[in-house]
Every structure is written in C-alpha cells, then in structure tokens.
C-alpha cells in the first residue's frame with residue numbers, strides 16, 4: 001500500500017498557527033513556551049517515515065506517517081487493565097435557573113487527572129477535568145453555559161448534535177480568546193438525545209480534544225418516559241476514547257502512533273460493578289479517529305435503542321455496535337440473566353477487552369423485566385427535498401490534503417448556501433480510497449442509503465455523523481431549519497478535520 005504523508009502538514013499547521021497552540025508539557029522537547037496550559041507532549045515533526053516502519057494504525061490513517069521519527073516517540077506506559085472502577089461522569093450543577101433557562105458556568109483550564117495508577121496526567125479541559133461536567137438538559141428548557149478561557153490559547157465550544165443558533169454553534173474561527181468569557185445558549189428544542197460538547201478551534205480541535213476538551217450532554221425528553229427505560233443510577237453515560245500515554249502517564253500527541261490505551265470515563269480499561277437488572281448505557285466514541293466495533297465477550301447481542309439523534313424507531317439487535325468518531329449508541333443490557341460473580345467484557349474488535357462488567361451489586365428486583373417494546377419512537381416525516389448536493393471526498397495529488405469538493409477548509413469561503421427551511425439530499429462520495437466519516441452541524445439527518453443499499457437498523461434513526469466507506473457513497477437527507485448563519489460540515493476524524501483541511505463552511509440564509 002502506498003504511503004502518503006497526509007500529516008506532514010500537521011507540523012506546518014502548528015508552526016504557522018503560532019507557538020503555544022500545540023502545547024507542550026513535561027517530557028522530552030518541552031519548550032515551556034506555552035506556559036501553564038500545557039498538557040500534551042507533541043510528537044516531533046520530521047520528514048516522511050520510511051515505508052513499513054512503526055506500528056500501522058490500520059487502514060484508517062495509512063497516509064499519516066512521518067510525524068515522529070521511528071524511535072523518537074516515548075516508550076508507552078505499561079498499564080495493567082481492570083485495576084480501577086469506571087467512574088460515573090460528574091453532573092454539572094446550575095448556578096441559577098429561571099422559568100425557562102438553566103445557567104451554568106465553567107472555565108477551560110489545565111488540571112490533573114488520574115487516568116491510570118501512578119503519576120497523574122496533565123490535561124486541559126472544562127473545569128480543569130479530563131472529561132468536563134455532564135450537562136443534563138430537559139427538552140424545552142434552554143441551557144446557557146458561560147465559559148471562561150483560563151488557558152493561554154484560544155478555544156471554541158461546539159455542542160455536537162445540537163440544533164443551535166449560529167452564534168452558539170462554535171464556528172472554528174469564532175474564537176473564545178485566552179482570558180475571555182462567553183456564553184453559549186442551547187435552545188434544546190429537539191428530540192431527546194445523547195449529545196456531547198468538545199473543542200472546535202480552527203486547526204486545533206484534534207489536539208484540544210485529545211487533551212481533554214470533551215464532555216457529554218444528555219437531553220432528556222419526556223416523550224421517552226412511557227418506555228420505562230432504566231433511569232437514575234441505571235442510566236450510565238460512557239465516554240470511550242483512546243490515547244497514547246508515556247511511561248509517566250503523560251498524554252503524548254502523535255496521531256501516527258497506534259493509540260492503544262482505551263479510557264472509559266477517563267480510566268484505563270476499568271471495571272464497572274452492576275446488579276442483576278437492566279441498564280441503559282450511552283456510549284460515545286470520543287476518540288480522535290479510532291473506529292470502535294463493540295461486542296460482548298459471551299456473544300450476547302447488543303440491544304441498541306438510540307443513536308446520535310435519539311431513539312431509533314425500533315431496537316437494533318446485533319452482536320456488534322459500530323461507532324465511528326463522535327457517534328453515539330445507546331444500548332439496554334440485561335444482567336439479570338447472569339449469576340452473581342459473573343465477569344463480562346465489553347470488547348472492541350481491535351483493542352480487545354476495554355471494559356469489564358462485574359455482576360456484584362445487590363439491587364432491587366428488576367422493575368421492568370419484559371422485553372423492550374418493538375416500537376420505540378416515531379421519526380419526523382421526511383419532507384420533500386427540493387435540492388440535491390454532491391459532496392466528493394478526495395485526496396490531493398501530493399497526498400497532503402483530503403479535499404471536500406476539491407478544496408481544503410477556508411473559513412471565508414462558503415461552499416454551501418442554503419435558504420433556511422430547505423430540505424436537501426446530499427450524496428457524499430469518497431474517491432480518496434480512505435474511510436472517513438461525515439458530520440453536519442445544525443441538523444439531525446436521515447441516512448437514505450449506503451452504497452445504494454438501505455441502511456441497517458442502527459442507522460434508521462436521526463443521525464449527525466455517518467461513516468463514509470472508502471470509495472463508497474452515502475445519501476442523506478436533512479432539513480436546515482430555524483437558524484440562519486454560518487456553520488460547518490466536516491470529516492469527524494479530527495486529524496483529517498484539523499490538519500488535512502477536511503471541512504467546509506455552509507451558510508444558512510434568511
């Protein structure tokens with residue numbers, strides 16, 4: 001397979017964007033230039049690596065060779081799995097509330113997190129945490145979050161999957177400058193869903209998310225209540241992501257390396273005690289570019305009830321749950337069939353055992369022992385599309401850029417201008433030969449077909465991110481309602497978005 005050097009421009013990007021953006025903390029090569037905000041030790045940028053050298057991170061990023069000279073990368077941490085319990089995400093507490101709005105405040109700052117036993121890891125995140133506070137929103141009630149940027153670099157906050165006015169959407173150049181304060185307002189006038197928020201700073205989102213600028217956002221919808229789904233402590237959001245930790249547990253950023261540390265809610269391959277009853281797990285793949293294919297070690301099927309944009313029309317029962325970067329999948333797991341003391345593993349097809357469920361907790365008898373209803377929700381009726389748009393994903397001749405319609409991202413160039421309220425069908429076609437995924441801001445769309453075939457049950461709901469097969473094509477339909485202004489659509493493999501220009505601006509016009 002031909003080696004391409006798609007990431008060579010990573011070095012150029014971080015240099016031209018200014019020192020202090022690709023922040024450097026402790027570790028070899030630390031310059032100290034970025035001050036207190038530093039977390040990541042950056043890989044040295046050098047010329048192309050020789051073909052075949054170093055671990056291959058699979059068919060996903062084969063072009064991304066040559067950031068660190070083989071041998072330059074620090075030795076990885078040697079971590080023992082299943083030492084720590086998986087923590088529950090910490091709920092954000094509103095600072096105030098009015099009749100229609102809950103107000104939150106947090107700061108973006110550096111801190112330390114215990115990702116694994118041993119040394120704490122320097123991170124930069126919301127509230128100084130590796131995973132920011134969990135927002136629990138109610139459909140119909142606004143959330144307003146005021147961020148203070150207490151780092152030395154810029155930031156942008158984006159609510160992924162949110163139907164949000166443009167000024168609060170986090171356009172990549174709509175920067176929250178170092179030291180500045182800004183309020184993002186989320187109307188929450190959309191179906192209940194598991195959303196998340198993360199950094200979206202122009203050309204820097206990959207490093208910033210890697211350092212810890214990610215968190216979950218659950219939009220509760222009373223329309224779900226009749227289903228009697230597991231709730232409270234039996235409704236468990238799980239942020240999954242990979243990382244490369246050095247021997248001192250420092251986060252080391254070099255996407256040409258194979259990131260084999262898998263963190264669940266910020267702990268290396270943890271265990272999670274459960275009782276003999278049903279649980280709802282809301283899995284988010286917050287990895288920069290890793291595709292996850294989840295399954296259970298005893299071969300049981302996963303019962304998926306919801307995807308990116310909320311409940312599916314009907315449960316999708318499958319041995320595997322595939323999540324590309326940024327996708328969410330909610331499953332119901334019934335542990336009542338296992339004897340006390342059972343250990344059950346959540347597996348990834350590449351990383352193996354990533355999370356262990358220990359059936360050790362005593363709990364009240366299962367209140368809803370029956371099967372899930374065969375019908376979970378009714379999707380909004382598809383409107384008549386009045387425009388079709390072709391989106392082509394390609395690789396530049398020099399192998400350094402992934403293009404969208406022949407262009408790299410320019411925040412001043414409008415690729416799509418869409419009158420507000422318009423319904424469009426987009427045909428997204430890869431001709432680069434690499435697998436990507438595709439995310440559109442503002443909307444939840446429907447996947448019409450994948451390589452001409454109807455999507456499977458797990459793709460039947462509303463989506464905001466969809467994998468695009470290598471040399472394949474996906475048709476999707478969206479209605480661009482309510483909010484005029486500037487937005488983006490992009491590949492959500494964050495290195496592709498940040499470094500290879502795989503993003504484009506769309507303007508919704510009044």
Ligand SMILES: [Cu+2]
Nearest residue numbers: 436491493496
């Ligand atoms: Cu991509």
